[in-house]
Amino acid sequence: MPAAGYRGRFAPSPTGDLHLGSLLAAVASYLEARCRGGEWLVRIEDLDPPRTVPGAEGRILGVLAAHGFEWDGPVWRQSERQAVYETAFGQLREAGLIYPCACSRKEVASIARAGVDGPVYPGTCRHGLLAGRMSRAWRLHVDAGCVAFDDAVQGVCKQDLATDVGDFVIKRADGLFAYQLAVVVDDALQGVTDVVRGADLLDSTPRQCHLQQCLGIVPVRYAHVPVLANEHGEKLSKQTLASPLQPEHAALNLWLALCYLGQCPPATLAQGTVADCWQWARAHWSLDRVPRQRSVVWQSDVGMDMRCDLTNDRD
Incomplete structure (x- = not known):
């Protein structure tokens, strides 16, 4: 375990490329870990071979690196476990x-x-x-x-x-182990203390809490950040044809993620460098400012002239 006692993780599935919705979870988990002086792991959740897209893992890791993410230790793969x-x-x-x-x-x-x-x-x-x-x-x-737990963003669930x-x-x-079991076992064996992820997985968490109890595993702390959704309330995903992240727009992508996460970064960062974005983000990150809701509406025309006008209703 790290000296600070905090270990987070980001665990994408290689069923396609990362998109802006994926980036919200990655940014939130990364910043929470780094701002607490902890470690941040990457795990590839390739538990379902029929859904795995050839080459997706390499593109995911490449896009993370292009956006300035630095992870601790080797990448784990569920297919090997x-x-x-x-x-x-x-x-x-x-x-x-x-x-x-x-x-x-x-x-x-x-x-x-x-x-x-x-x-x-x-x-x-x-x-x-x-x-x-x-x-x-x-x-x-x-x-x-x-089954109850106190989510750091969504409150008592x-x-x-x-x-x-x-x-x-x-x-x-088909003989494959279900996600619920695999994620609980892997978090325990990797020493994960805190899981920051999208709110689309909020309803799965009680099952994971129950499995932790059944297996005698120390519970982890959870924080579920809003997912990006379109105007119809559908989560942005590979199924809804969300656009893959473009590495050449990494700084803008990070700025947009910070905006949707309620951090209100200065507009100048959208035209800055990746290093500028991370420097500002690590100095100003606050989980308390993340909107206490399950989703935020993605605006297709958001671009360089976007201003951070997201409301943060925590009532």
């Missing part, structure tokens, strides 16, 4: 906390009600597989009761996993 996930899976199985499930997604969707992140699993296989059914996935038991999610998958029908 199946053995440690298998160990955690075995620990949960030995404790009787997981069970095989024969239900397909289509079957669950046809009988389940909507939850915070898809259908709420109704517990069909919780007490054993029905006659003639074969196991497809493995699910983790969740009990009724509130609460969720009843049994009501809002149901027993959730930790090993998929």
